[in-house]
Amino acid sequence: MSENYIKIPNKNKPRRIIFTNAPIKGHPKKNGFYIVSRAFVKEGATNPKSKLKIKRGDTVMVISGAEKGKSGKIIAAFPKEGKVIVEGINIIKKHQKAKGMGRPGEIIEKEAPIFASKVMYFDSGKKKPTRIGYKFLKDGKKVRISKVSGEQID
Numbered sequence: 001m002s003e004n005y006i007k008i009p010n011k012n013k014p015r016r017i018i019f020t021n022a023p024i025k026g027h028p029k030k031n032g033f034y035i036v037s038r039a040f041v042k043e044g045a046t047n048p049k050s051k052l053k054i055k056r057g058d059t060v061m062v063i064s065g066a067e068k069g070k071s072g073k074i075i076a077a078f079p080k081e082g083k084v085i086v087e088g089i090n091i092i093k094k095h096q097k098a099k100g101m102g103r104p105g106e107i108i109e110k111e112a113p114i115f116a117s118k119v120m121y122f123d124s125g126k127k128k129p130t131r132i133g134y135k136f137l138k139d140g141k142k143v144r145i146s147k148v149s150g151e152q153i154d
Helices: none
Strands: 002-006 015-020 033-037 059-062 071-078 083-086 091-096 106-111 119-123 128-130 132-136 142-146
Antiparallel strands (some): 002 015, 071 083, 091 106
């Protein structure tokens, strides 16, 4: 772990920032320092922001873990946490308590977030997972491209 001092917006004095290798959600601590994952932020950056190259609506394939090889659509993305929720992947059972007379207790199955590093964009043209790159069009617009086929994603 290494330490830097940066100016956090809407705060009067510079805050101490600690970089770690683990994907940790940034939040203020009691003594006034922030913990930020090195996976999403360059060390020495003055404005720590997390980034994901995949977004809601993309079709992705799971590349590691218990659900390896399965694919689905991204329902939600959480860039600060580095996680995504994929349709039909990482299903958990939630035991819901009874709420009065009208609603009995039940067991709900729903998707739980998984780390974004465990999924890869699925290129429907080539039928294989691919990395995502960026390209500028002639009009100056920045678009995502598939590294396997070279085709434009958005």
